Amino acid sequence: MTESSSQNTNVVAGELRAWNPKAVGEVIxxxxxxxxxxxxxxxxxxxxxxxxEAALQYNLLTDATCVDRFPQEPRFELNYHLVSIPRRExxxxxxxxxxxxAVVDSLVPLWPGANWLEREIFDLFGIRFSGxxxxxxxxxxxxWEGYPLRRDYPVEGFRDIPSGGSLYRKSSP
Amino acid sequence: xxxxxxxxxxxxxxxxxxxxxxxxxxxxxxxxxxxxxxTVVKATPDLGYLHTGIEKxxxxxxxxxxxxxxxxxxxxxxxxxxxxxxxxxxxxxxLEIPKRAQYIRVMLVELQxxxxxxxxxxxxxxxxxxxxxxxxxxxxxxxxxxxFELFSGQRxxxxxxxxxxxxxxxxxGWRQAVERFLKMMPSRVDEYESLLTENRIWMGRTKDVGYxxxxxxxxxxxxxxxxxxxxxxxxxxxxxPYSSYEEFEFDIPTRTDSDCFARYxxxxxEMRESLKIVRQAMQxxxxxxxxxxxxxxxxxxxxxxxxxxxEALIYHFKIFTEGFSPAPGEAFVTVESPRxxxxxxxxxDGSPKPLRAxxxxxSYINLQALPKLVEGQLISDVIACIGTIDIVLGEVDR
Numbered sequence: 001m002t003e004s005s006s007q008n009t010n011v012v013a014g015e016l017r018a019w020n021p022k023a024v025g026e027v028i029x030x031x032x033x034x035x036x037x038x039x040x041x042x043x044x045x046x047x048x049x050x051x052x053e054a055a056l057q058y059n060l061l062t063d064a065t066c067v068d069r070f071p072q073e074p075r076f077e078l079n080y081h082l083v084s085i086p087r088r089e090x091x092x093x094x095x096x097x098x099x100x101x102a103v104v105d106s107l108v109p110l111w112p113g114a115n116w117l118e119r120e121i122f123d124l125f126g127i128r129f130s131g132x133x134x135x136x137x138x139x140x141x142x143x144w145e146g147y148p149l150r151r152d153y154p155v156e157g158f159r160d161i162p163s164g165g166s167l168y169r170k171s172s173p
Numbered sequence: 174x175x176x177x178x179x180x181x182x183x184x185x186x187x188x189x190x191x192x193x194x195x196x197x198x199x200x201x202x203x204x205x206x207x208x209x210x211x212t213v214v215k216a217t218p219d220l221g222y223l224h225t226g227i228e229k230x231x232x233x234x235x236x237x238x239x240x241x242x243x244x245x246x247x248x249x250x251x252x253x254x255x256x257x258x259x260x261x262x263x264x265x266x267x268l269e270i271p272k273r274a275q276y277i278r279v280m281l282v283e284l285q286x287x288x289x290x291x292x293x294x295x296x297x298x299x300x301x302x303x304x305x306x307x308x309x310x311x312x313x314x315x316x317x318x319x320x321f322e323l324f325s326g327q328r329x330x331x332x333x334x335x336x337x338x339x340x341x342x343x344x345x346g347w348r349q350a351v352e353r354f355l356k357m358m359p360s361r362v363d364e365y366e367s368l369l370t371e372n373r374i375w376m377g378r379t380k381d382v383g384y385x386x387x388x389x390x391x392x393x394x395x396x397x398x399x400x401x402x403x404x405x406x407x408x409x410x411x412x413x414p415y416s417s418y419e420e421f422e423f424d425i426p427t428r429t430d431s432d433c434f435a436r437y438x439x440x441x442x443e444m445r446e447s448l449k450i451v452r453q454a455m456q457x458x459x460x461x462x463x464x465x466x467x468x469x470x471x472x473x474x475x476x477x478x479x480x481x482x483x484e485a486l487i488y489h490f491k492i493f494t495e496g497f498s499p500a501p502g503e504a505f506v507t508v509e510s511p512r513x514x515x516x517x518x519x520x521x522d523g524s525p526k527p528l529r530a531x532x533x534x535x536s537y538i539n540l541q542a543l544p545k546l547v548e549g550q551l552i553s554d555v556i557a558c559i560g561t562i563d564i565v566l567g568e569v570d571r
Contacts, residue, residue, distance in 0.1 A: 030502040031264050060407075061394050062507065063533040067520045079518065081505055081533075085391070085405065088412050092505065113394030116541045124228075139221040139570055148229055149529075155233040 009034040012091055015056055019049055028094075035079075035092040043095050044105040050082055050091065051110060058082035058091060061107065064117040066125045070151040074098040076127060080107070097127065106132035124149035186214055189552070193222045197300045197556040200566025204543070204555070211551050216544040220537075223570040231530035235496030236262050237336055239530065244330040246532060247568035249289040252281050252321075253510045255334035258530075260415055261517040262336050264504040266471060266497075273462035274338040275417045280351070280454035281324065281333065282416075282508075283447040287358070288317040289511035290440045290447075294365060297437070297560035301378045306368055313361050320350050337472035338465030348455065355452055362444050369437070379433035383546040383558040386431065393542045397513025397535050398443065399562060401427045402435035409509040416508075420457070421450050433554075436561040443511075471497045496525030512536050512563050532571060536564040 009027060013036060016023040023046050026037040038046045050058040063081040076097040083090050095104055106129035107114040118129045119138040126147035129135060137144065146153055192203040201222035207215040227246055231239040243258045244251035256278055263270065270278075295310030318328040323344050325333035333340050369375045385395075387403040400407055406425045410418040426442035428435040465472045473492055474485035491497075501523040507516040513535030522528040539562050546558040 031267060031504055033503070033505060035503070059391055060396075062396070062514060063505070063516050063518065063531075065518055065529075065531040065533075067503075067529045069522075069528070077520075079503070079505075081516070081518075083412075085407050085412075090413070090505075092503075111394060112392050113538060113541060116537065117394075120537075137221075139224040141221070148226060151232075155229055 009036075012036060012050070012056060015053055016046055016049060020045075023049075033090070033092060035094050037094045037096065040095050040097065040104055043093070044107065044110070047080065047082075047093060047107055048110055050093070056084065057086045058084045058089075060085055061111040061113055061117075062090075064107070064114060064121065066121045066127060066149070068125060068149065068151045070099070076102055076125065078104060078121070078127070102127045103130055104128075105130055108132055123147075126150070185209055191555070193219075197559060198566070199296060199559075199564065200569075202540075202559070202564065202566055202569070204559075206552065206555065208552060211553075213547050213550055213552060213555060216547050216555070218540060218543055220540075220566075220570055223566045225571065227571045228530055228532065231527055233526065235525050236499070236527065237492065237496065239527065240335060241330070241332050243532075244332055245567065246534065246571055247510065247512070247515070247536070247565045248329060249292050249565055250285055250510050250512070250515075251330055251332075252278075252285045252334060253508060253515060254532075255332060256282055256416065257506055257508045257510075257515050257517040257532075258519075259334050259336050260508065261504045261506040261519045262499070264506055265499040265502060265519055265521055266336075266468070268337055268466055268468055268471070270338055270416075270466055271463040272417065272457075273459055274464045274466075276454045276457045277339060277343060277464070278334055278416050279418065279421070280451050280458065281321070283450045283454070284317050284320060284351075284354075286447045286511045287444050288314045290444050291317075293440060293511070293560075293563045294437075297557075297563075298369065298375075300556050300560050301375065303369065303372075303375065306365060309361070309364065309368075313358065316354050316357070320347070320354060323347055323350055335465075335472075337468055338463070342464055343458075351451065351455060355448060355455075358448055359445070362441060362448075366441060370441075376434065378553075378557055379437060379561075382433045382550065382554045383561060384430075384432050385542060385546055389545060390431075390542070393545065394538050395513070395542055397510070397539065397563075398436050398439040399513070399539055399542070401425065402439045403431040404429040409507050409514055413507060415506065421453050423447075423449050433557045433561040440563075498523055498525050507533070510535055512565065512568075513539055532568075534568040534571060536562075536566075536568045537571075540564050540569055 013024050013027050023042050028035040050056050060083040062083050065079050067077040069075050074096040078095045080093040121127050122135055123137045123139050186207050186209045189206045192198045193201040203219040205217040206213055227242050243254040247254055291310040291314040295307040298306035321331050322328050325331040387405055390400045390403045406427045408425045423446045426439050469488050474489055478485035479489055499521045503520045505518045507514050516533030518531040519527050520529040547555045
């Protein structure tokens, strides 16, 4: 499994490098999975390359999700999982975003299915997707404050907690 | 929750609020339907009524504690959720699972697939007016739940699949119980088919309803029976085999008409295929053998050893107090749930709790295609379409 995966890595990284040497920032191999780190500006074009190139054919965007590595910077990592149904291969594209400029191009023009995936990330992490047709909260109420899946958001949420001295104190978000 | 924008003028159309409390949504899904007479012009699903923050809760639990949370997402497929989570953690840890445990996992997950399809078929039929199918389906589902109860002590939230193997040794008499079910089930599937497949009302309600082309289905990231009904034989059990699925012989049913009827036929055919897999798994499962891998510090030691060996006692204490710490890294595993591709993404930072646990839930992503299926159809077809997407709201909202 690892062998075929590393062959696959070479194919994808090679194709992307041949197209634009800057497109492949880093290649990570872990437990037979391949991750290609793509610079933010090139994400949309690199994903299009992955989808349309005859040697790659990653036609299914199966998942998109985010990891918050707070307090490290760049804190956000977006992971896009692509599957090539004709080639039976998987790949992960990763984009790193800093906390004060968490904006990335939307993949909805390539895969309409990215719509709700990106809305979920926007809802729970507060990352903005430029070019998204309908960037609204999806799981939480519209008037929710904050982004609960960020690491600096407590698991039990912000609420009145008992503390020394006064009976209840409003914890500040 | 959502402000509705109408596609065409307000004079011609009316907006109908369907749900969140509607029997055919099987949970709390709200759909805003813009209607022109009886025709749907625009459909806007509105979710989040069942959002419980399971992904966030996972970050505050040790790896083994989080298993019980996974049961509660897709409550018709708890074993499949256990499996995908455990496979992801096992991948992070680089664990090998004993073959016997792998086969038992396969057998149980396939039984779960049948039970999930039974609930789907029963509720879908009742939505479309066929009352008796519902009763028959739930009768057979009960038999499967009894098998789960035998194995794990629980009917639904089993948490039977654990990191490194299984929770318990299979109980005495499990073979007879599964055997009995296998003997009974094929004729029961024929029974459902004789009630529905050539029934003219059923065909009228489902044929040419909710069509989606293969290209659109892929572009919308659809997976599972919905994409196989569109002619694409994408199934994780064949494409990316896990838990020794490559050793089993079974077919992936596909059709090309891609309507509600095709999706119904696919699921019925899948029940028969699952029976084939269960039968093969029964032959492969030996009576003796390990059900857990030997990984001190990760997999709890046997009770016997804890009473005789000091190391075992220490490991037991450490596993249940501080947990274990996988190496920093990420793992993404996908399995074929009854609804489609169920994925689990786990990022570890080297601490005993996951940095991030994300579940790619097939219901959530397939539901996104609902507007595509129903726009231009009649309002009664919306119910057929929601039914054949087969959503579980616990999984949609997580």
